[in-house]
Amino acid sequence: MPDTRTLGLTLTSCGLVGVIATAYLGFSWAPLVDPEAWNAPEAYRILFWHVPFAWASFLAFCLLFIGAVSWYRKRTEWGWRLVVTGSELGLLFGLGVVISGPIWGSAEWGVPWDWGDLRLNTYGLLTAVALFLVLSRRTQPDGDDTRDTLAAVGLFGFALVPITALATTWYQNRHPGIVLVESEDTGLDPQIRMVLMLGFVSFLVLFVGLVTLSGTIQALEEELEGRQRMLDEGAIA
Amino acid sequence: MGQDALVAATAIEVNRGSRRVLQGASMELGEGEVVAVLGENGSGKTTLIEACAGILPLRSGRVTWRTESGAERVVRDSDGRRTPPPSMGLTLQKDGMCGEETVKERLATALSVAGRDPCGGDISSLLDAWGLEHRSDDRVSQLSGGLRRRLSLLCGLAPAALSVDSRAVLLDEPSEGLDDGAKALLRGWLRGLASNGHGVLVATHDKDVIACADRLISIRGGVLDETTGESTGEPVVLPNACPPVEPSxxxxxxxxxxxxxxxxxxxxxxxxxxxxxxxxxxxxxxxxxxxxxxxxxxxxxxxxxxxxxxxxxxxxxxxxxxxxxxxxxxxxxxxxxxxxxxxxxxxxxxxxxxxxxxxxxxxxxxxxxxxxxxxxxxxxxxxxxxxxxxxxxxxxxxxxxxxxxxxxxxxxxxxxxxxxxxxxxxxxxxxxxxxxxxxxxxxxxxxxxxxxxxxxxxxxxxxxxxxxxx
Amino acid sequence: MTGMVEAVVAYTLLSSLLATYVVRQIVLLNGLTSKLGESSSRGPEADSD
Known part of the structure; x- marks a missing residue:
């Protein structure tokens, strides 16, 4: 246990350092974009965290999906741990996306939310599902039946992704609004690209660190639960 | 599954909360017998009843029922398959009734679901037998705990009692909350159902109900152990069967x-x-x-x-x-x-x-x-x-x-x-x-x-x- | 400087989010570690399954 704890803390710390460095460089070193082409040229700097947040949340939702499928089919313990980790990190990074995206959208295009934008709406939906899972895990007694229901909700969230794709396509057909282009690589200044890459790497390291920490915490919680049950039995006897 | 078996659980494993309650549990409920399920609090009696009813997901194993036509039907298995069980009588530990139903409605619903079409007189005589006739138009929420339990029990027993074909009846702690008179009636009905060829699986820790069982299944550490019961008690004469209809x-x-x-x-x-x-x-x-x-x-x-x-x-x-x-x-x-x-x-x-x-x-x-x-x-x-x-x-x-x-x-x-x-x-x-x-x-x-x-x-x-x- | 306010607000919110979560995890981790230490001194040693 000390190994994963130390590893988790180390990776998280390194990740945080990189993340802070990304923000610093984003403001102080990355050049300004063309004020003629952008409505809010300074606001573009949100991109240096917004895009890595989006990728981190994508990874988290992948963990959630894999875990939900694994628990749903075979009730594997590792599957459940992935559900817990995926939902917590999905909530953290998903919230970051749906907070920073509308702020940027509002500043640049005057549109905080576009019901026809597939990615934004998918992230919003999955974040809502992740919030449900995190809150429910805290309020419901742990057990197979609770886990079955929560895994089903997790899968429900993912089944909504293609439904959302259809719905947003149909909606956009009649409301061709602004498409929020968040990660256009072509034509990016090399300095901007470098800061973005630093952001990607830092968030990846941070993500792995947080996954490790989450796994460690879950293992400790299980061990504590086991010890407390033994103490309960001793108290009754 | 044996020829006379109405319900069979084969190597089922069930978890409740974070505990494994039943593991590798196998049992059969046959025609013409009362089987009592015994065990301490939390041992898995309710779990076994509910697993047989198809309510609970199974970690492994399967639950099979015999249909009206005599075929075997897998009602639940560990692959997630689930099919509706044939008509049964079921009384859960917490009654399973909504407070807004009237007494008469509740019984009529239980019979309709089980494919029984009694006339009004049949329902009245059933209620009368259990001391509920005078409350037939009252809501369940207006009944005392004891009367509510009687009604819940009657709704579990009546579908089989009015059936010509052998039926399975599942009862969870049926005597809890009953007075002595109702307990005696319960025992009489249990023996009556068994003598009419029905099978009754009853989870209980009531000594008198246990005494009238033909077989006893004890649950300890998630494992089942069978012994022979005393089969005491006189059967009461049950009401005449009424015509079957398509269960709705x-x-x-x-x-x-x-x-x-x-x-x-x-x-x-x-x-x-x-x-x-x-x-x-x-x-x-x-x-x-x-x-x-x-x-x-x-x-x-x-x-x-x-x-x-x-x-x-x-x-x-x-x-x-x-x-x-x-x-x-x-x-x-x-x-x-x-x-x-x-x-x-x-x-x-x-x-x-x-x-x-x-x-x-x-x-x-x-x-x-x-x-x-x-x-x-x-x-x-x-x-x-x-x-x-x-x-x-x-x-x-x-x-x-x-x-x-x-x-x-x-x-x-x-x-x-x-x-x-x-x-x-x-x-x-x-x-x-x-x-x-x-x-x-x-x-x-x-x-x-x-x-x-x-x-x-x-x-x-x-x-x-x-x-x-x- | 158009958009600078929005950028600062966004970074402040995201930083708060990250910081809150990381601090929470570390506090939880330390809390569990000390509780495990307490429970092992209170009862018999846990057998490994």
């Missing part, structure tokens, strides 16, 4: 839900109130605005919002099913179709259309009168599509209701998905308002847009219904 599980469920709502319209009031408040609020806020300046989209959204609110409000049926394990009883007797049936029974199907029209009258005062009459002629179309959205919302509420502390769960987070069908319907209404009704099927035409909203709602419904029980 889903129909009974929907009729039951409708009856409960007619008797106590908390669902209707609970949905209509916030919707009307929203309507009046919108009226107060847009009172002096010229809606023509703001685009028809805003007015369309405000007109449809009250119906949307009624559609997404938590259904009263969810609370009714949560009462005294009522939902578990219906889940057991109806089988895997309980969820889809509940989602339709729970949905707001009556309010959306009239509320939408009321909303139009209240909010569309400044709208052009010629266009308004056109809108009035076709307003029912998006409102009708709102019914699909209502059914999808009910399915989502039922999904959350599976959680043990459902009251502590935020169902509204899952309802976010219904925004898109609502936006589609708003678009459809806005198109009708701007351009009048058209009958084309191109993108942007009202009929197509309403269809898209309905399809989106239907897909959400499908996912919410089938994933949990797959």
């Amino acid at each position: 599980q889903i129909g009974s469920l929907i009729r039951w839900a409708f009856r409960m709502e007619m008797r106590n319209p908390i669902d209707t009031v609970g949905r209509a109130t916030p919707a009307v408040v929203a309507m009046l609020l919108a009226y107060a806020l847009i009172g002096n605005l010229d809606m023509g300046l703001h685009g028809s989209g805003l007015l369309a959204a405000l007109v449809l919002a009250p119906a949307f609110i009624t559609a997404v409000t938590s259904p009263a049926l969810v609370r009714r099913l949560a009462e005294a394990d009522c939902g578990r009883w219906w889940n057991a007797v109806v089988g895997p179709m309980a969820r889809p049936a509940n989602s339709i029974a729970a949905a707001s199907l009556v309010l959306p259309i009239p509320l939408t029209y009321l909303s139009w009258f209240v909010l569309a005062g400044s709208f052009d009168s010629d266009a308004s009459s056109e809108v009035l002629r076709w307003l029912w179309l998006p409102a009708l599509s709102m019914l699909d959205l209502a059914v999808a919302a009910a399915a989502l509420h039922l999904l959350v209701a599976d959680l043990r502390r459902a009251s502590a769960a935020t169902a509204s987070l899952l309802l976010v998905a219904l925004v898109w069908p609502f936006l589609e319907l708003t678009d459809a209404l806005a198109t009708i308002m701007n351009e009048g009704m058209t009958f084309g099927l191109g993108m942007g035409d009202p009929i197509t847009t309403c269809l898209i909203a309905s399809i989106t709602s239907a897909l959400i419904w499908l996912v919410a219904i089938f994933i949990p029980d797959a």
Whole structure:
């Protein structure tokens, strides 16, 4: 246990350092974009965290999906741990996306939310599902039946992704609004690209660190639960 | 599964909470016998009964029932397969009854679900035998605990008692809360059912009930151990069998839900109130605005919002099913179709259309009168599509209701998905308002847009219904 | 400087989110470690399964 704890803390710390460095460089070193082409040229700097947040949340939702499928089919313990980790990190990074995206959208295009934008709406939906899972895990007694229901909700969230794709396509057909282009690589200044890459790497390291920490915490919680049950039995006897 | 076996559990493993309660448990319930399940508190008696009823998911093994035609039917297995069991009698530990039913209704429902068609006299004599006739028109909630238990027990025993064919009866702690007279009656009925060829599986720690069992199954450490019982007790003469009819599980469920709502319209009031408040609020806020300046989209959204609110409000049926394990009883007797049936029974199907029209009258005062009459002629179309959205919302509420502390769960987070069908319907209404009704099927035409909203709602419904029980 | 306010607000919110979560995890981790230490001194040693 000390190994994963130390590893988790180390990776998280390194990740945080990189993340802070990304923000610093984003403001102080990355050049300004063309004020003629952008409505809010300074606001573009949100991109240096917004895009890595989006990728981190994508990874988290992948963990959630894999875990939900694994628990749903075979009730594997590792599957459940992935559900817990995926939902917590999905909530953290998903919230970051749906907070920073509308702020940027509002500043640049005057549109905080576009019901026809597939990615934004998918992230919003999955974040809502992740919030449900995190809150429910805290309020419901742990057990197979609770886990079955929560895994089903997790899968429900993912089944909504293609439904959302259809719905947003149909909606956009009649409301061709602004498409929020968040990660256009072509034509990016090399300095901007470098800061973005630093952001990607830092968030990846941070993500792995947080996954490790989450796994460690879950293992400790299980061990504590086991010890407390033994103490309960001793108290009754 | 043995030839005479009515129910068989084969190597089942069941977890409750984080504990493994049953492991490698195998047992059979045969014709003409009473089998008592014994064990300490928390040993797994209720778990065995509920697993045999098909309510609980299995980690491994399967539960098989013998159908009316003599074939074997796997009611539940560890691959997630689930089929409705044949007609059975079932009494759960917490009664499984909604407080708003009357005594007579409850018994009639239990018999209808099991495919029995008694005449009024049969029901009265059954109630009379159990000292409930004088309360036949009273609601279950008005009964004392002891009388409620008698009724719950009678509803579990009667389907078999009125059946010519051998039936399985599952009883969980039947004698709890009964007085001595009722306990004696219970023992007589148990022996009576066994002598008529039915099989009774009863979880109990009552010594007298145990004494009248033919076999005893003890649960210790999740493992079953069988011994012979004393088979004491005189059988009572049971009522004559009545003609069998096609069991009407889903129909009974929907009729039951409708009856409960007619008797106590908390669902209707609970949905209509916030919707009307929203309507009046919108009226107060847009009172002096010229809606023509703001685009028809805003007015369309405000007109449809009250119906949307009624559609997404938590259904009263969810609370009714949560009462005294009522939902578990219906889940057991109806089988895997309980969820889809509940989602339709729970949905707001009556309010959306009239509320939408009321909303139009209240909010569309400044709208052009010629266009308004056109809108009035076709307003029912998006409102009708709102019914699909209502059914999808009910399915989502039922999904959350599976959680043990459902009251502590935020169902509204899952309802976010219904925004898109609502936006589609708003678009459809806005198109009708701007351009009048058209009958084309191109993108942007009202009929197509309403269809898209309905399809989106239907897909959400499908996912919410089938994933949990797959 | 158009958009600078929005950028600062966004970064402030995201930083708060990250910081709150990381601090929470570390506090939880330390809390569990000390509770495990307490429970092993209170009762018999846990057998490994």
